[in-house]
Amino acid sequence: MAITEPIVEMEAISIEFPGVKALQNVNFRLFPGEVHTLMGENGAGKSTLIKALTGVYKIDSGTISVLGAPRAFSGTADAQSAGISTVYQEVNLCDNLSVGENVMLGHEIRGRFGINWKKTNEAAHDALVGLGLGDIDPRRPLSSISLALQQLVAISRAMVSRSRVLILDEPTSSLDANEVEGLFGVIRRLRDQGVAILFVSHFLDQVYAISDRLTVLRNGEYVGEYMTPELSRSDLISKMIGRDFSTLAALGSNRGRAVHATGKPFYSAKNLGRKGFIDPVDIDVHAGEVVGLAGLLGSGRTELGRLIYGADRPDTGEVRISDAITEVHSPIAGLSRKIAFSTENRRDEGIIGDLTVRENLVLAVQARRGWARPLSKREQGDLCEKYLVELNVRPADPERLIKNLSGGNQQKVLLGRWLATRPELIVLDEPTRGIDIGAKAEIQETIAALAGEGMSVVFISSELEEVVSLSERIVVMKDHRKIGEIVNGPDVTAETIVDLIATEGNVA
């Protein structure tokens, strides 16, 4: 077979779920030695196309060929045995085994008396070295390494199984910049060895940094296939959203509306802290103000947000709400004081997959009211109508199981859950993560509008541009401390924050 033949070819693939044409006549081909990115808005069908390829979903029509022969896999394991590996973000590894055992699972080297662990660990080490990961000791327990490294271990395992196709669906959404570089190093190495890589990400910079080829989907339909260097970013975005990209302008600064934080803050904490978690921090949020929390991953942004909401109990400090001393020592206390917290971790702490969109949406309102007084059907219906429309959730069907919504739409429902409690202060932890560029602009506009109506907002994001464009003031965190506070203005950019983080502590 010549190298120019695709390893995977999908033609005219269609899949319909009750009420949704998830894929209609979609084509996709993947060549050895390339990184091919699937692009499209939330709900465009990217994950569904992947599941069609690996047999998780049955296709209604179309053909799938691997190495020129028609194939229909019965699921991930079956696809894996044909050399097509999927590494999910929530890696499917065994926590209680070592790194080496995980890499070699199913391929352990056996001697006369069972598994030869010395040889198995050596082989694991070789596999890791092959990906430039020689620093990871195969004997370490898996649970002792970061999630980012676990993902690389999962890739190593796929390579031990001699995979020729590696599928990565949003692998970078919770990695920091260094971890992304580490992953990209591994991806490039594999590509150079001839592995075909199917990649999905909403981060345009990453897409342009890593991909050779792009396939764009829109609303379950195939838009086209392009060589990455030949497609400009604005063209790509217009193809994704199907119109000229005017919302890009909306992604720019919202600072024009800046309120002037004068008078007494709505929320004011002095020395708010928790031992071994967050050093005491002073933070004020005025009504109608967006205060950004910036810092690198692990700097304590989320932890500070959790203290504000009462998800973790502070052990120092004094909190005033509307100028009255208040204790916010539990989430219920937070809720009853009209503070809401939307978590960054939508899969583990956020959505409940087996409940409907409606049940997920009303959850926080119901919790505040107490379970003894259930919301009526009508009240639930009203909440759904308002927030599904306001946040442009697609499909806007309250009776659908939330696990069947695309990732970005799940995120919107989660935001709706907290907005439905009509909070006076909302802490938003990465509300736009995993969200496509159009929906992101919508959510940013919603946040600006909420502040415009007088809500106080604490906005946490790892995208500094977004923090700068939305916040009136920016609290900068590093090593679980507040290292500074920036009043936003025309001269403030992402650089300003980066400089502060980089120089802090280096000056005598």
Ligand SMILES: Nc1ncnc2c1ncn2[C@@H]1O[C@H](COP(=O)(O)OP(=O)(O)OP(=O)(O)O)[C@@H](O)[C@H]1O
């Ligand atoms: N099991 C299912 N049952 C019903 N509908 C589904 C199911 N899986 C996906 N869908 C629907 O199919 C469409 C495509 O979803 P998919 O998850 O493929 O989107 P995506 O492009 O991966 O989006 P995102 O960027 O948000 O992850 C959506 O409308 C989604 O609600």
Ligand SMILES: [Mg+2]
């Ligand atoms: Mg998806």
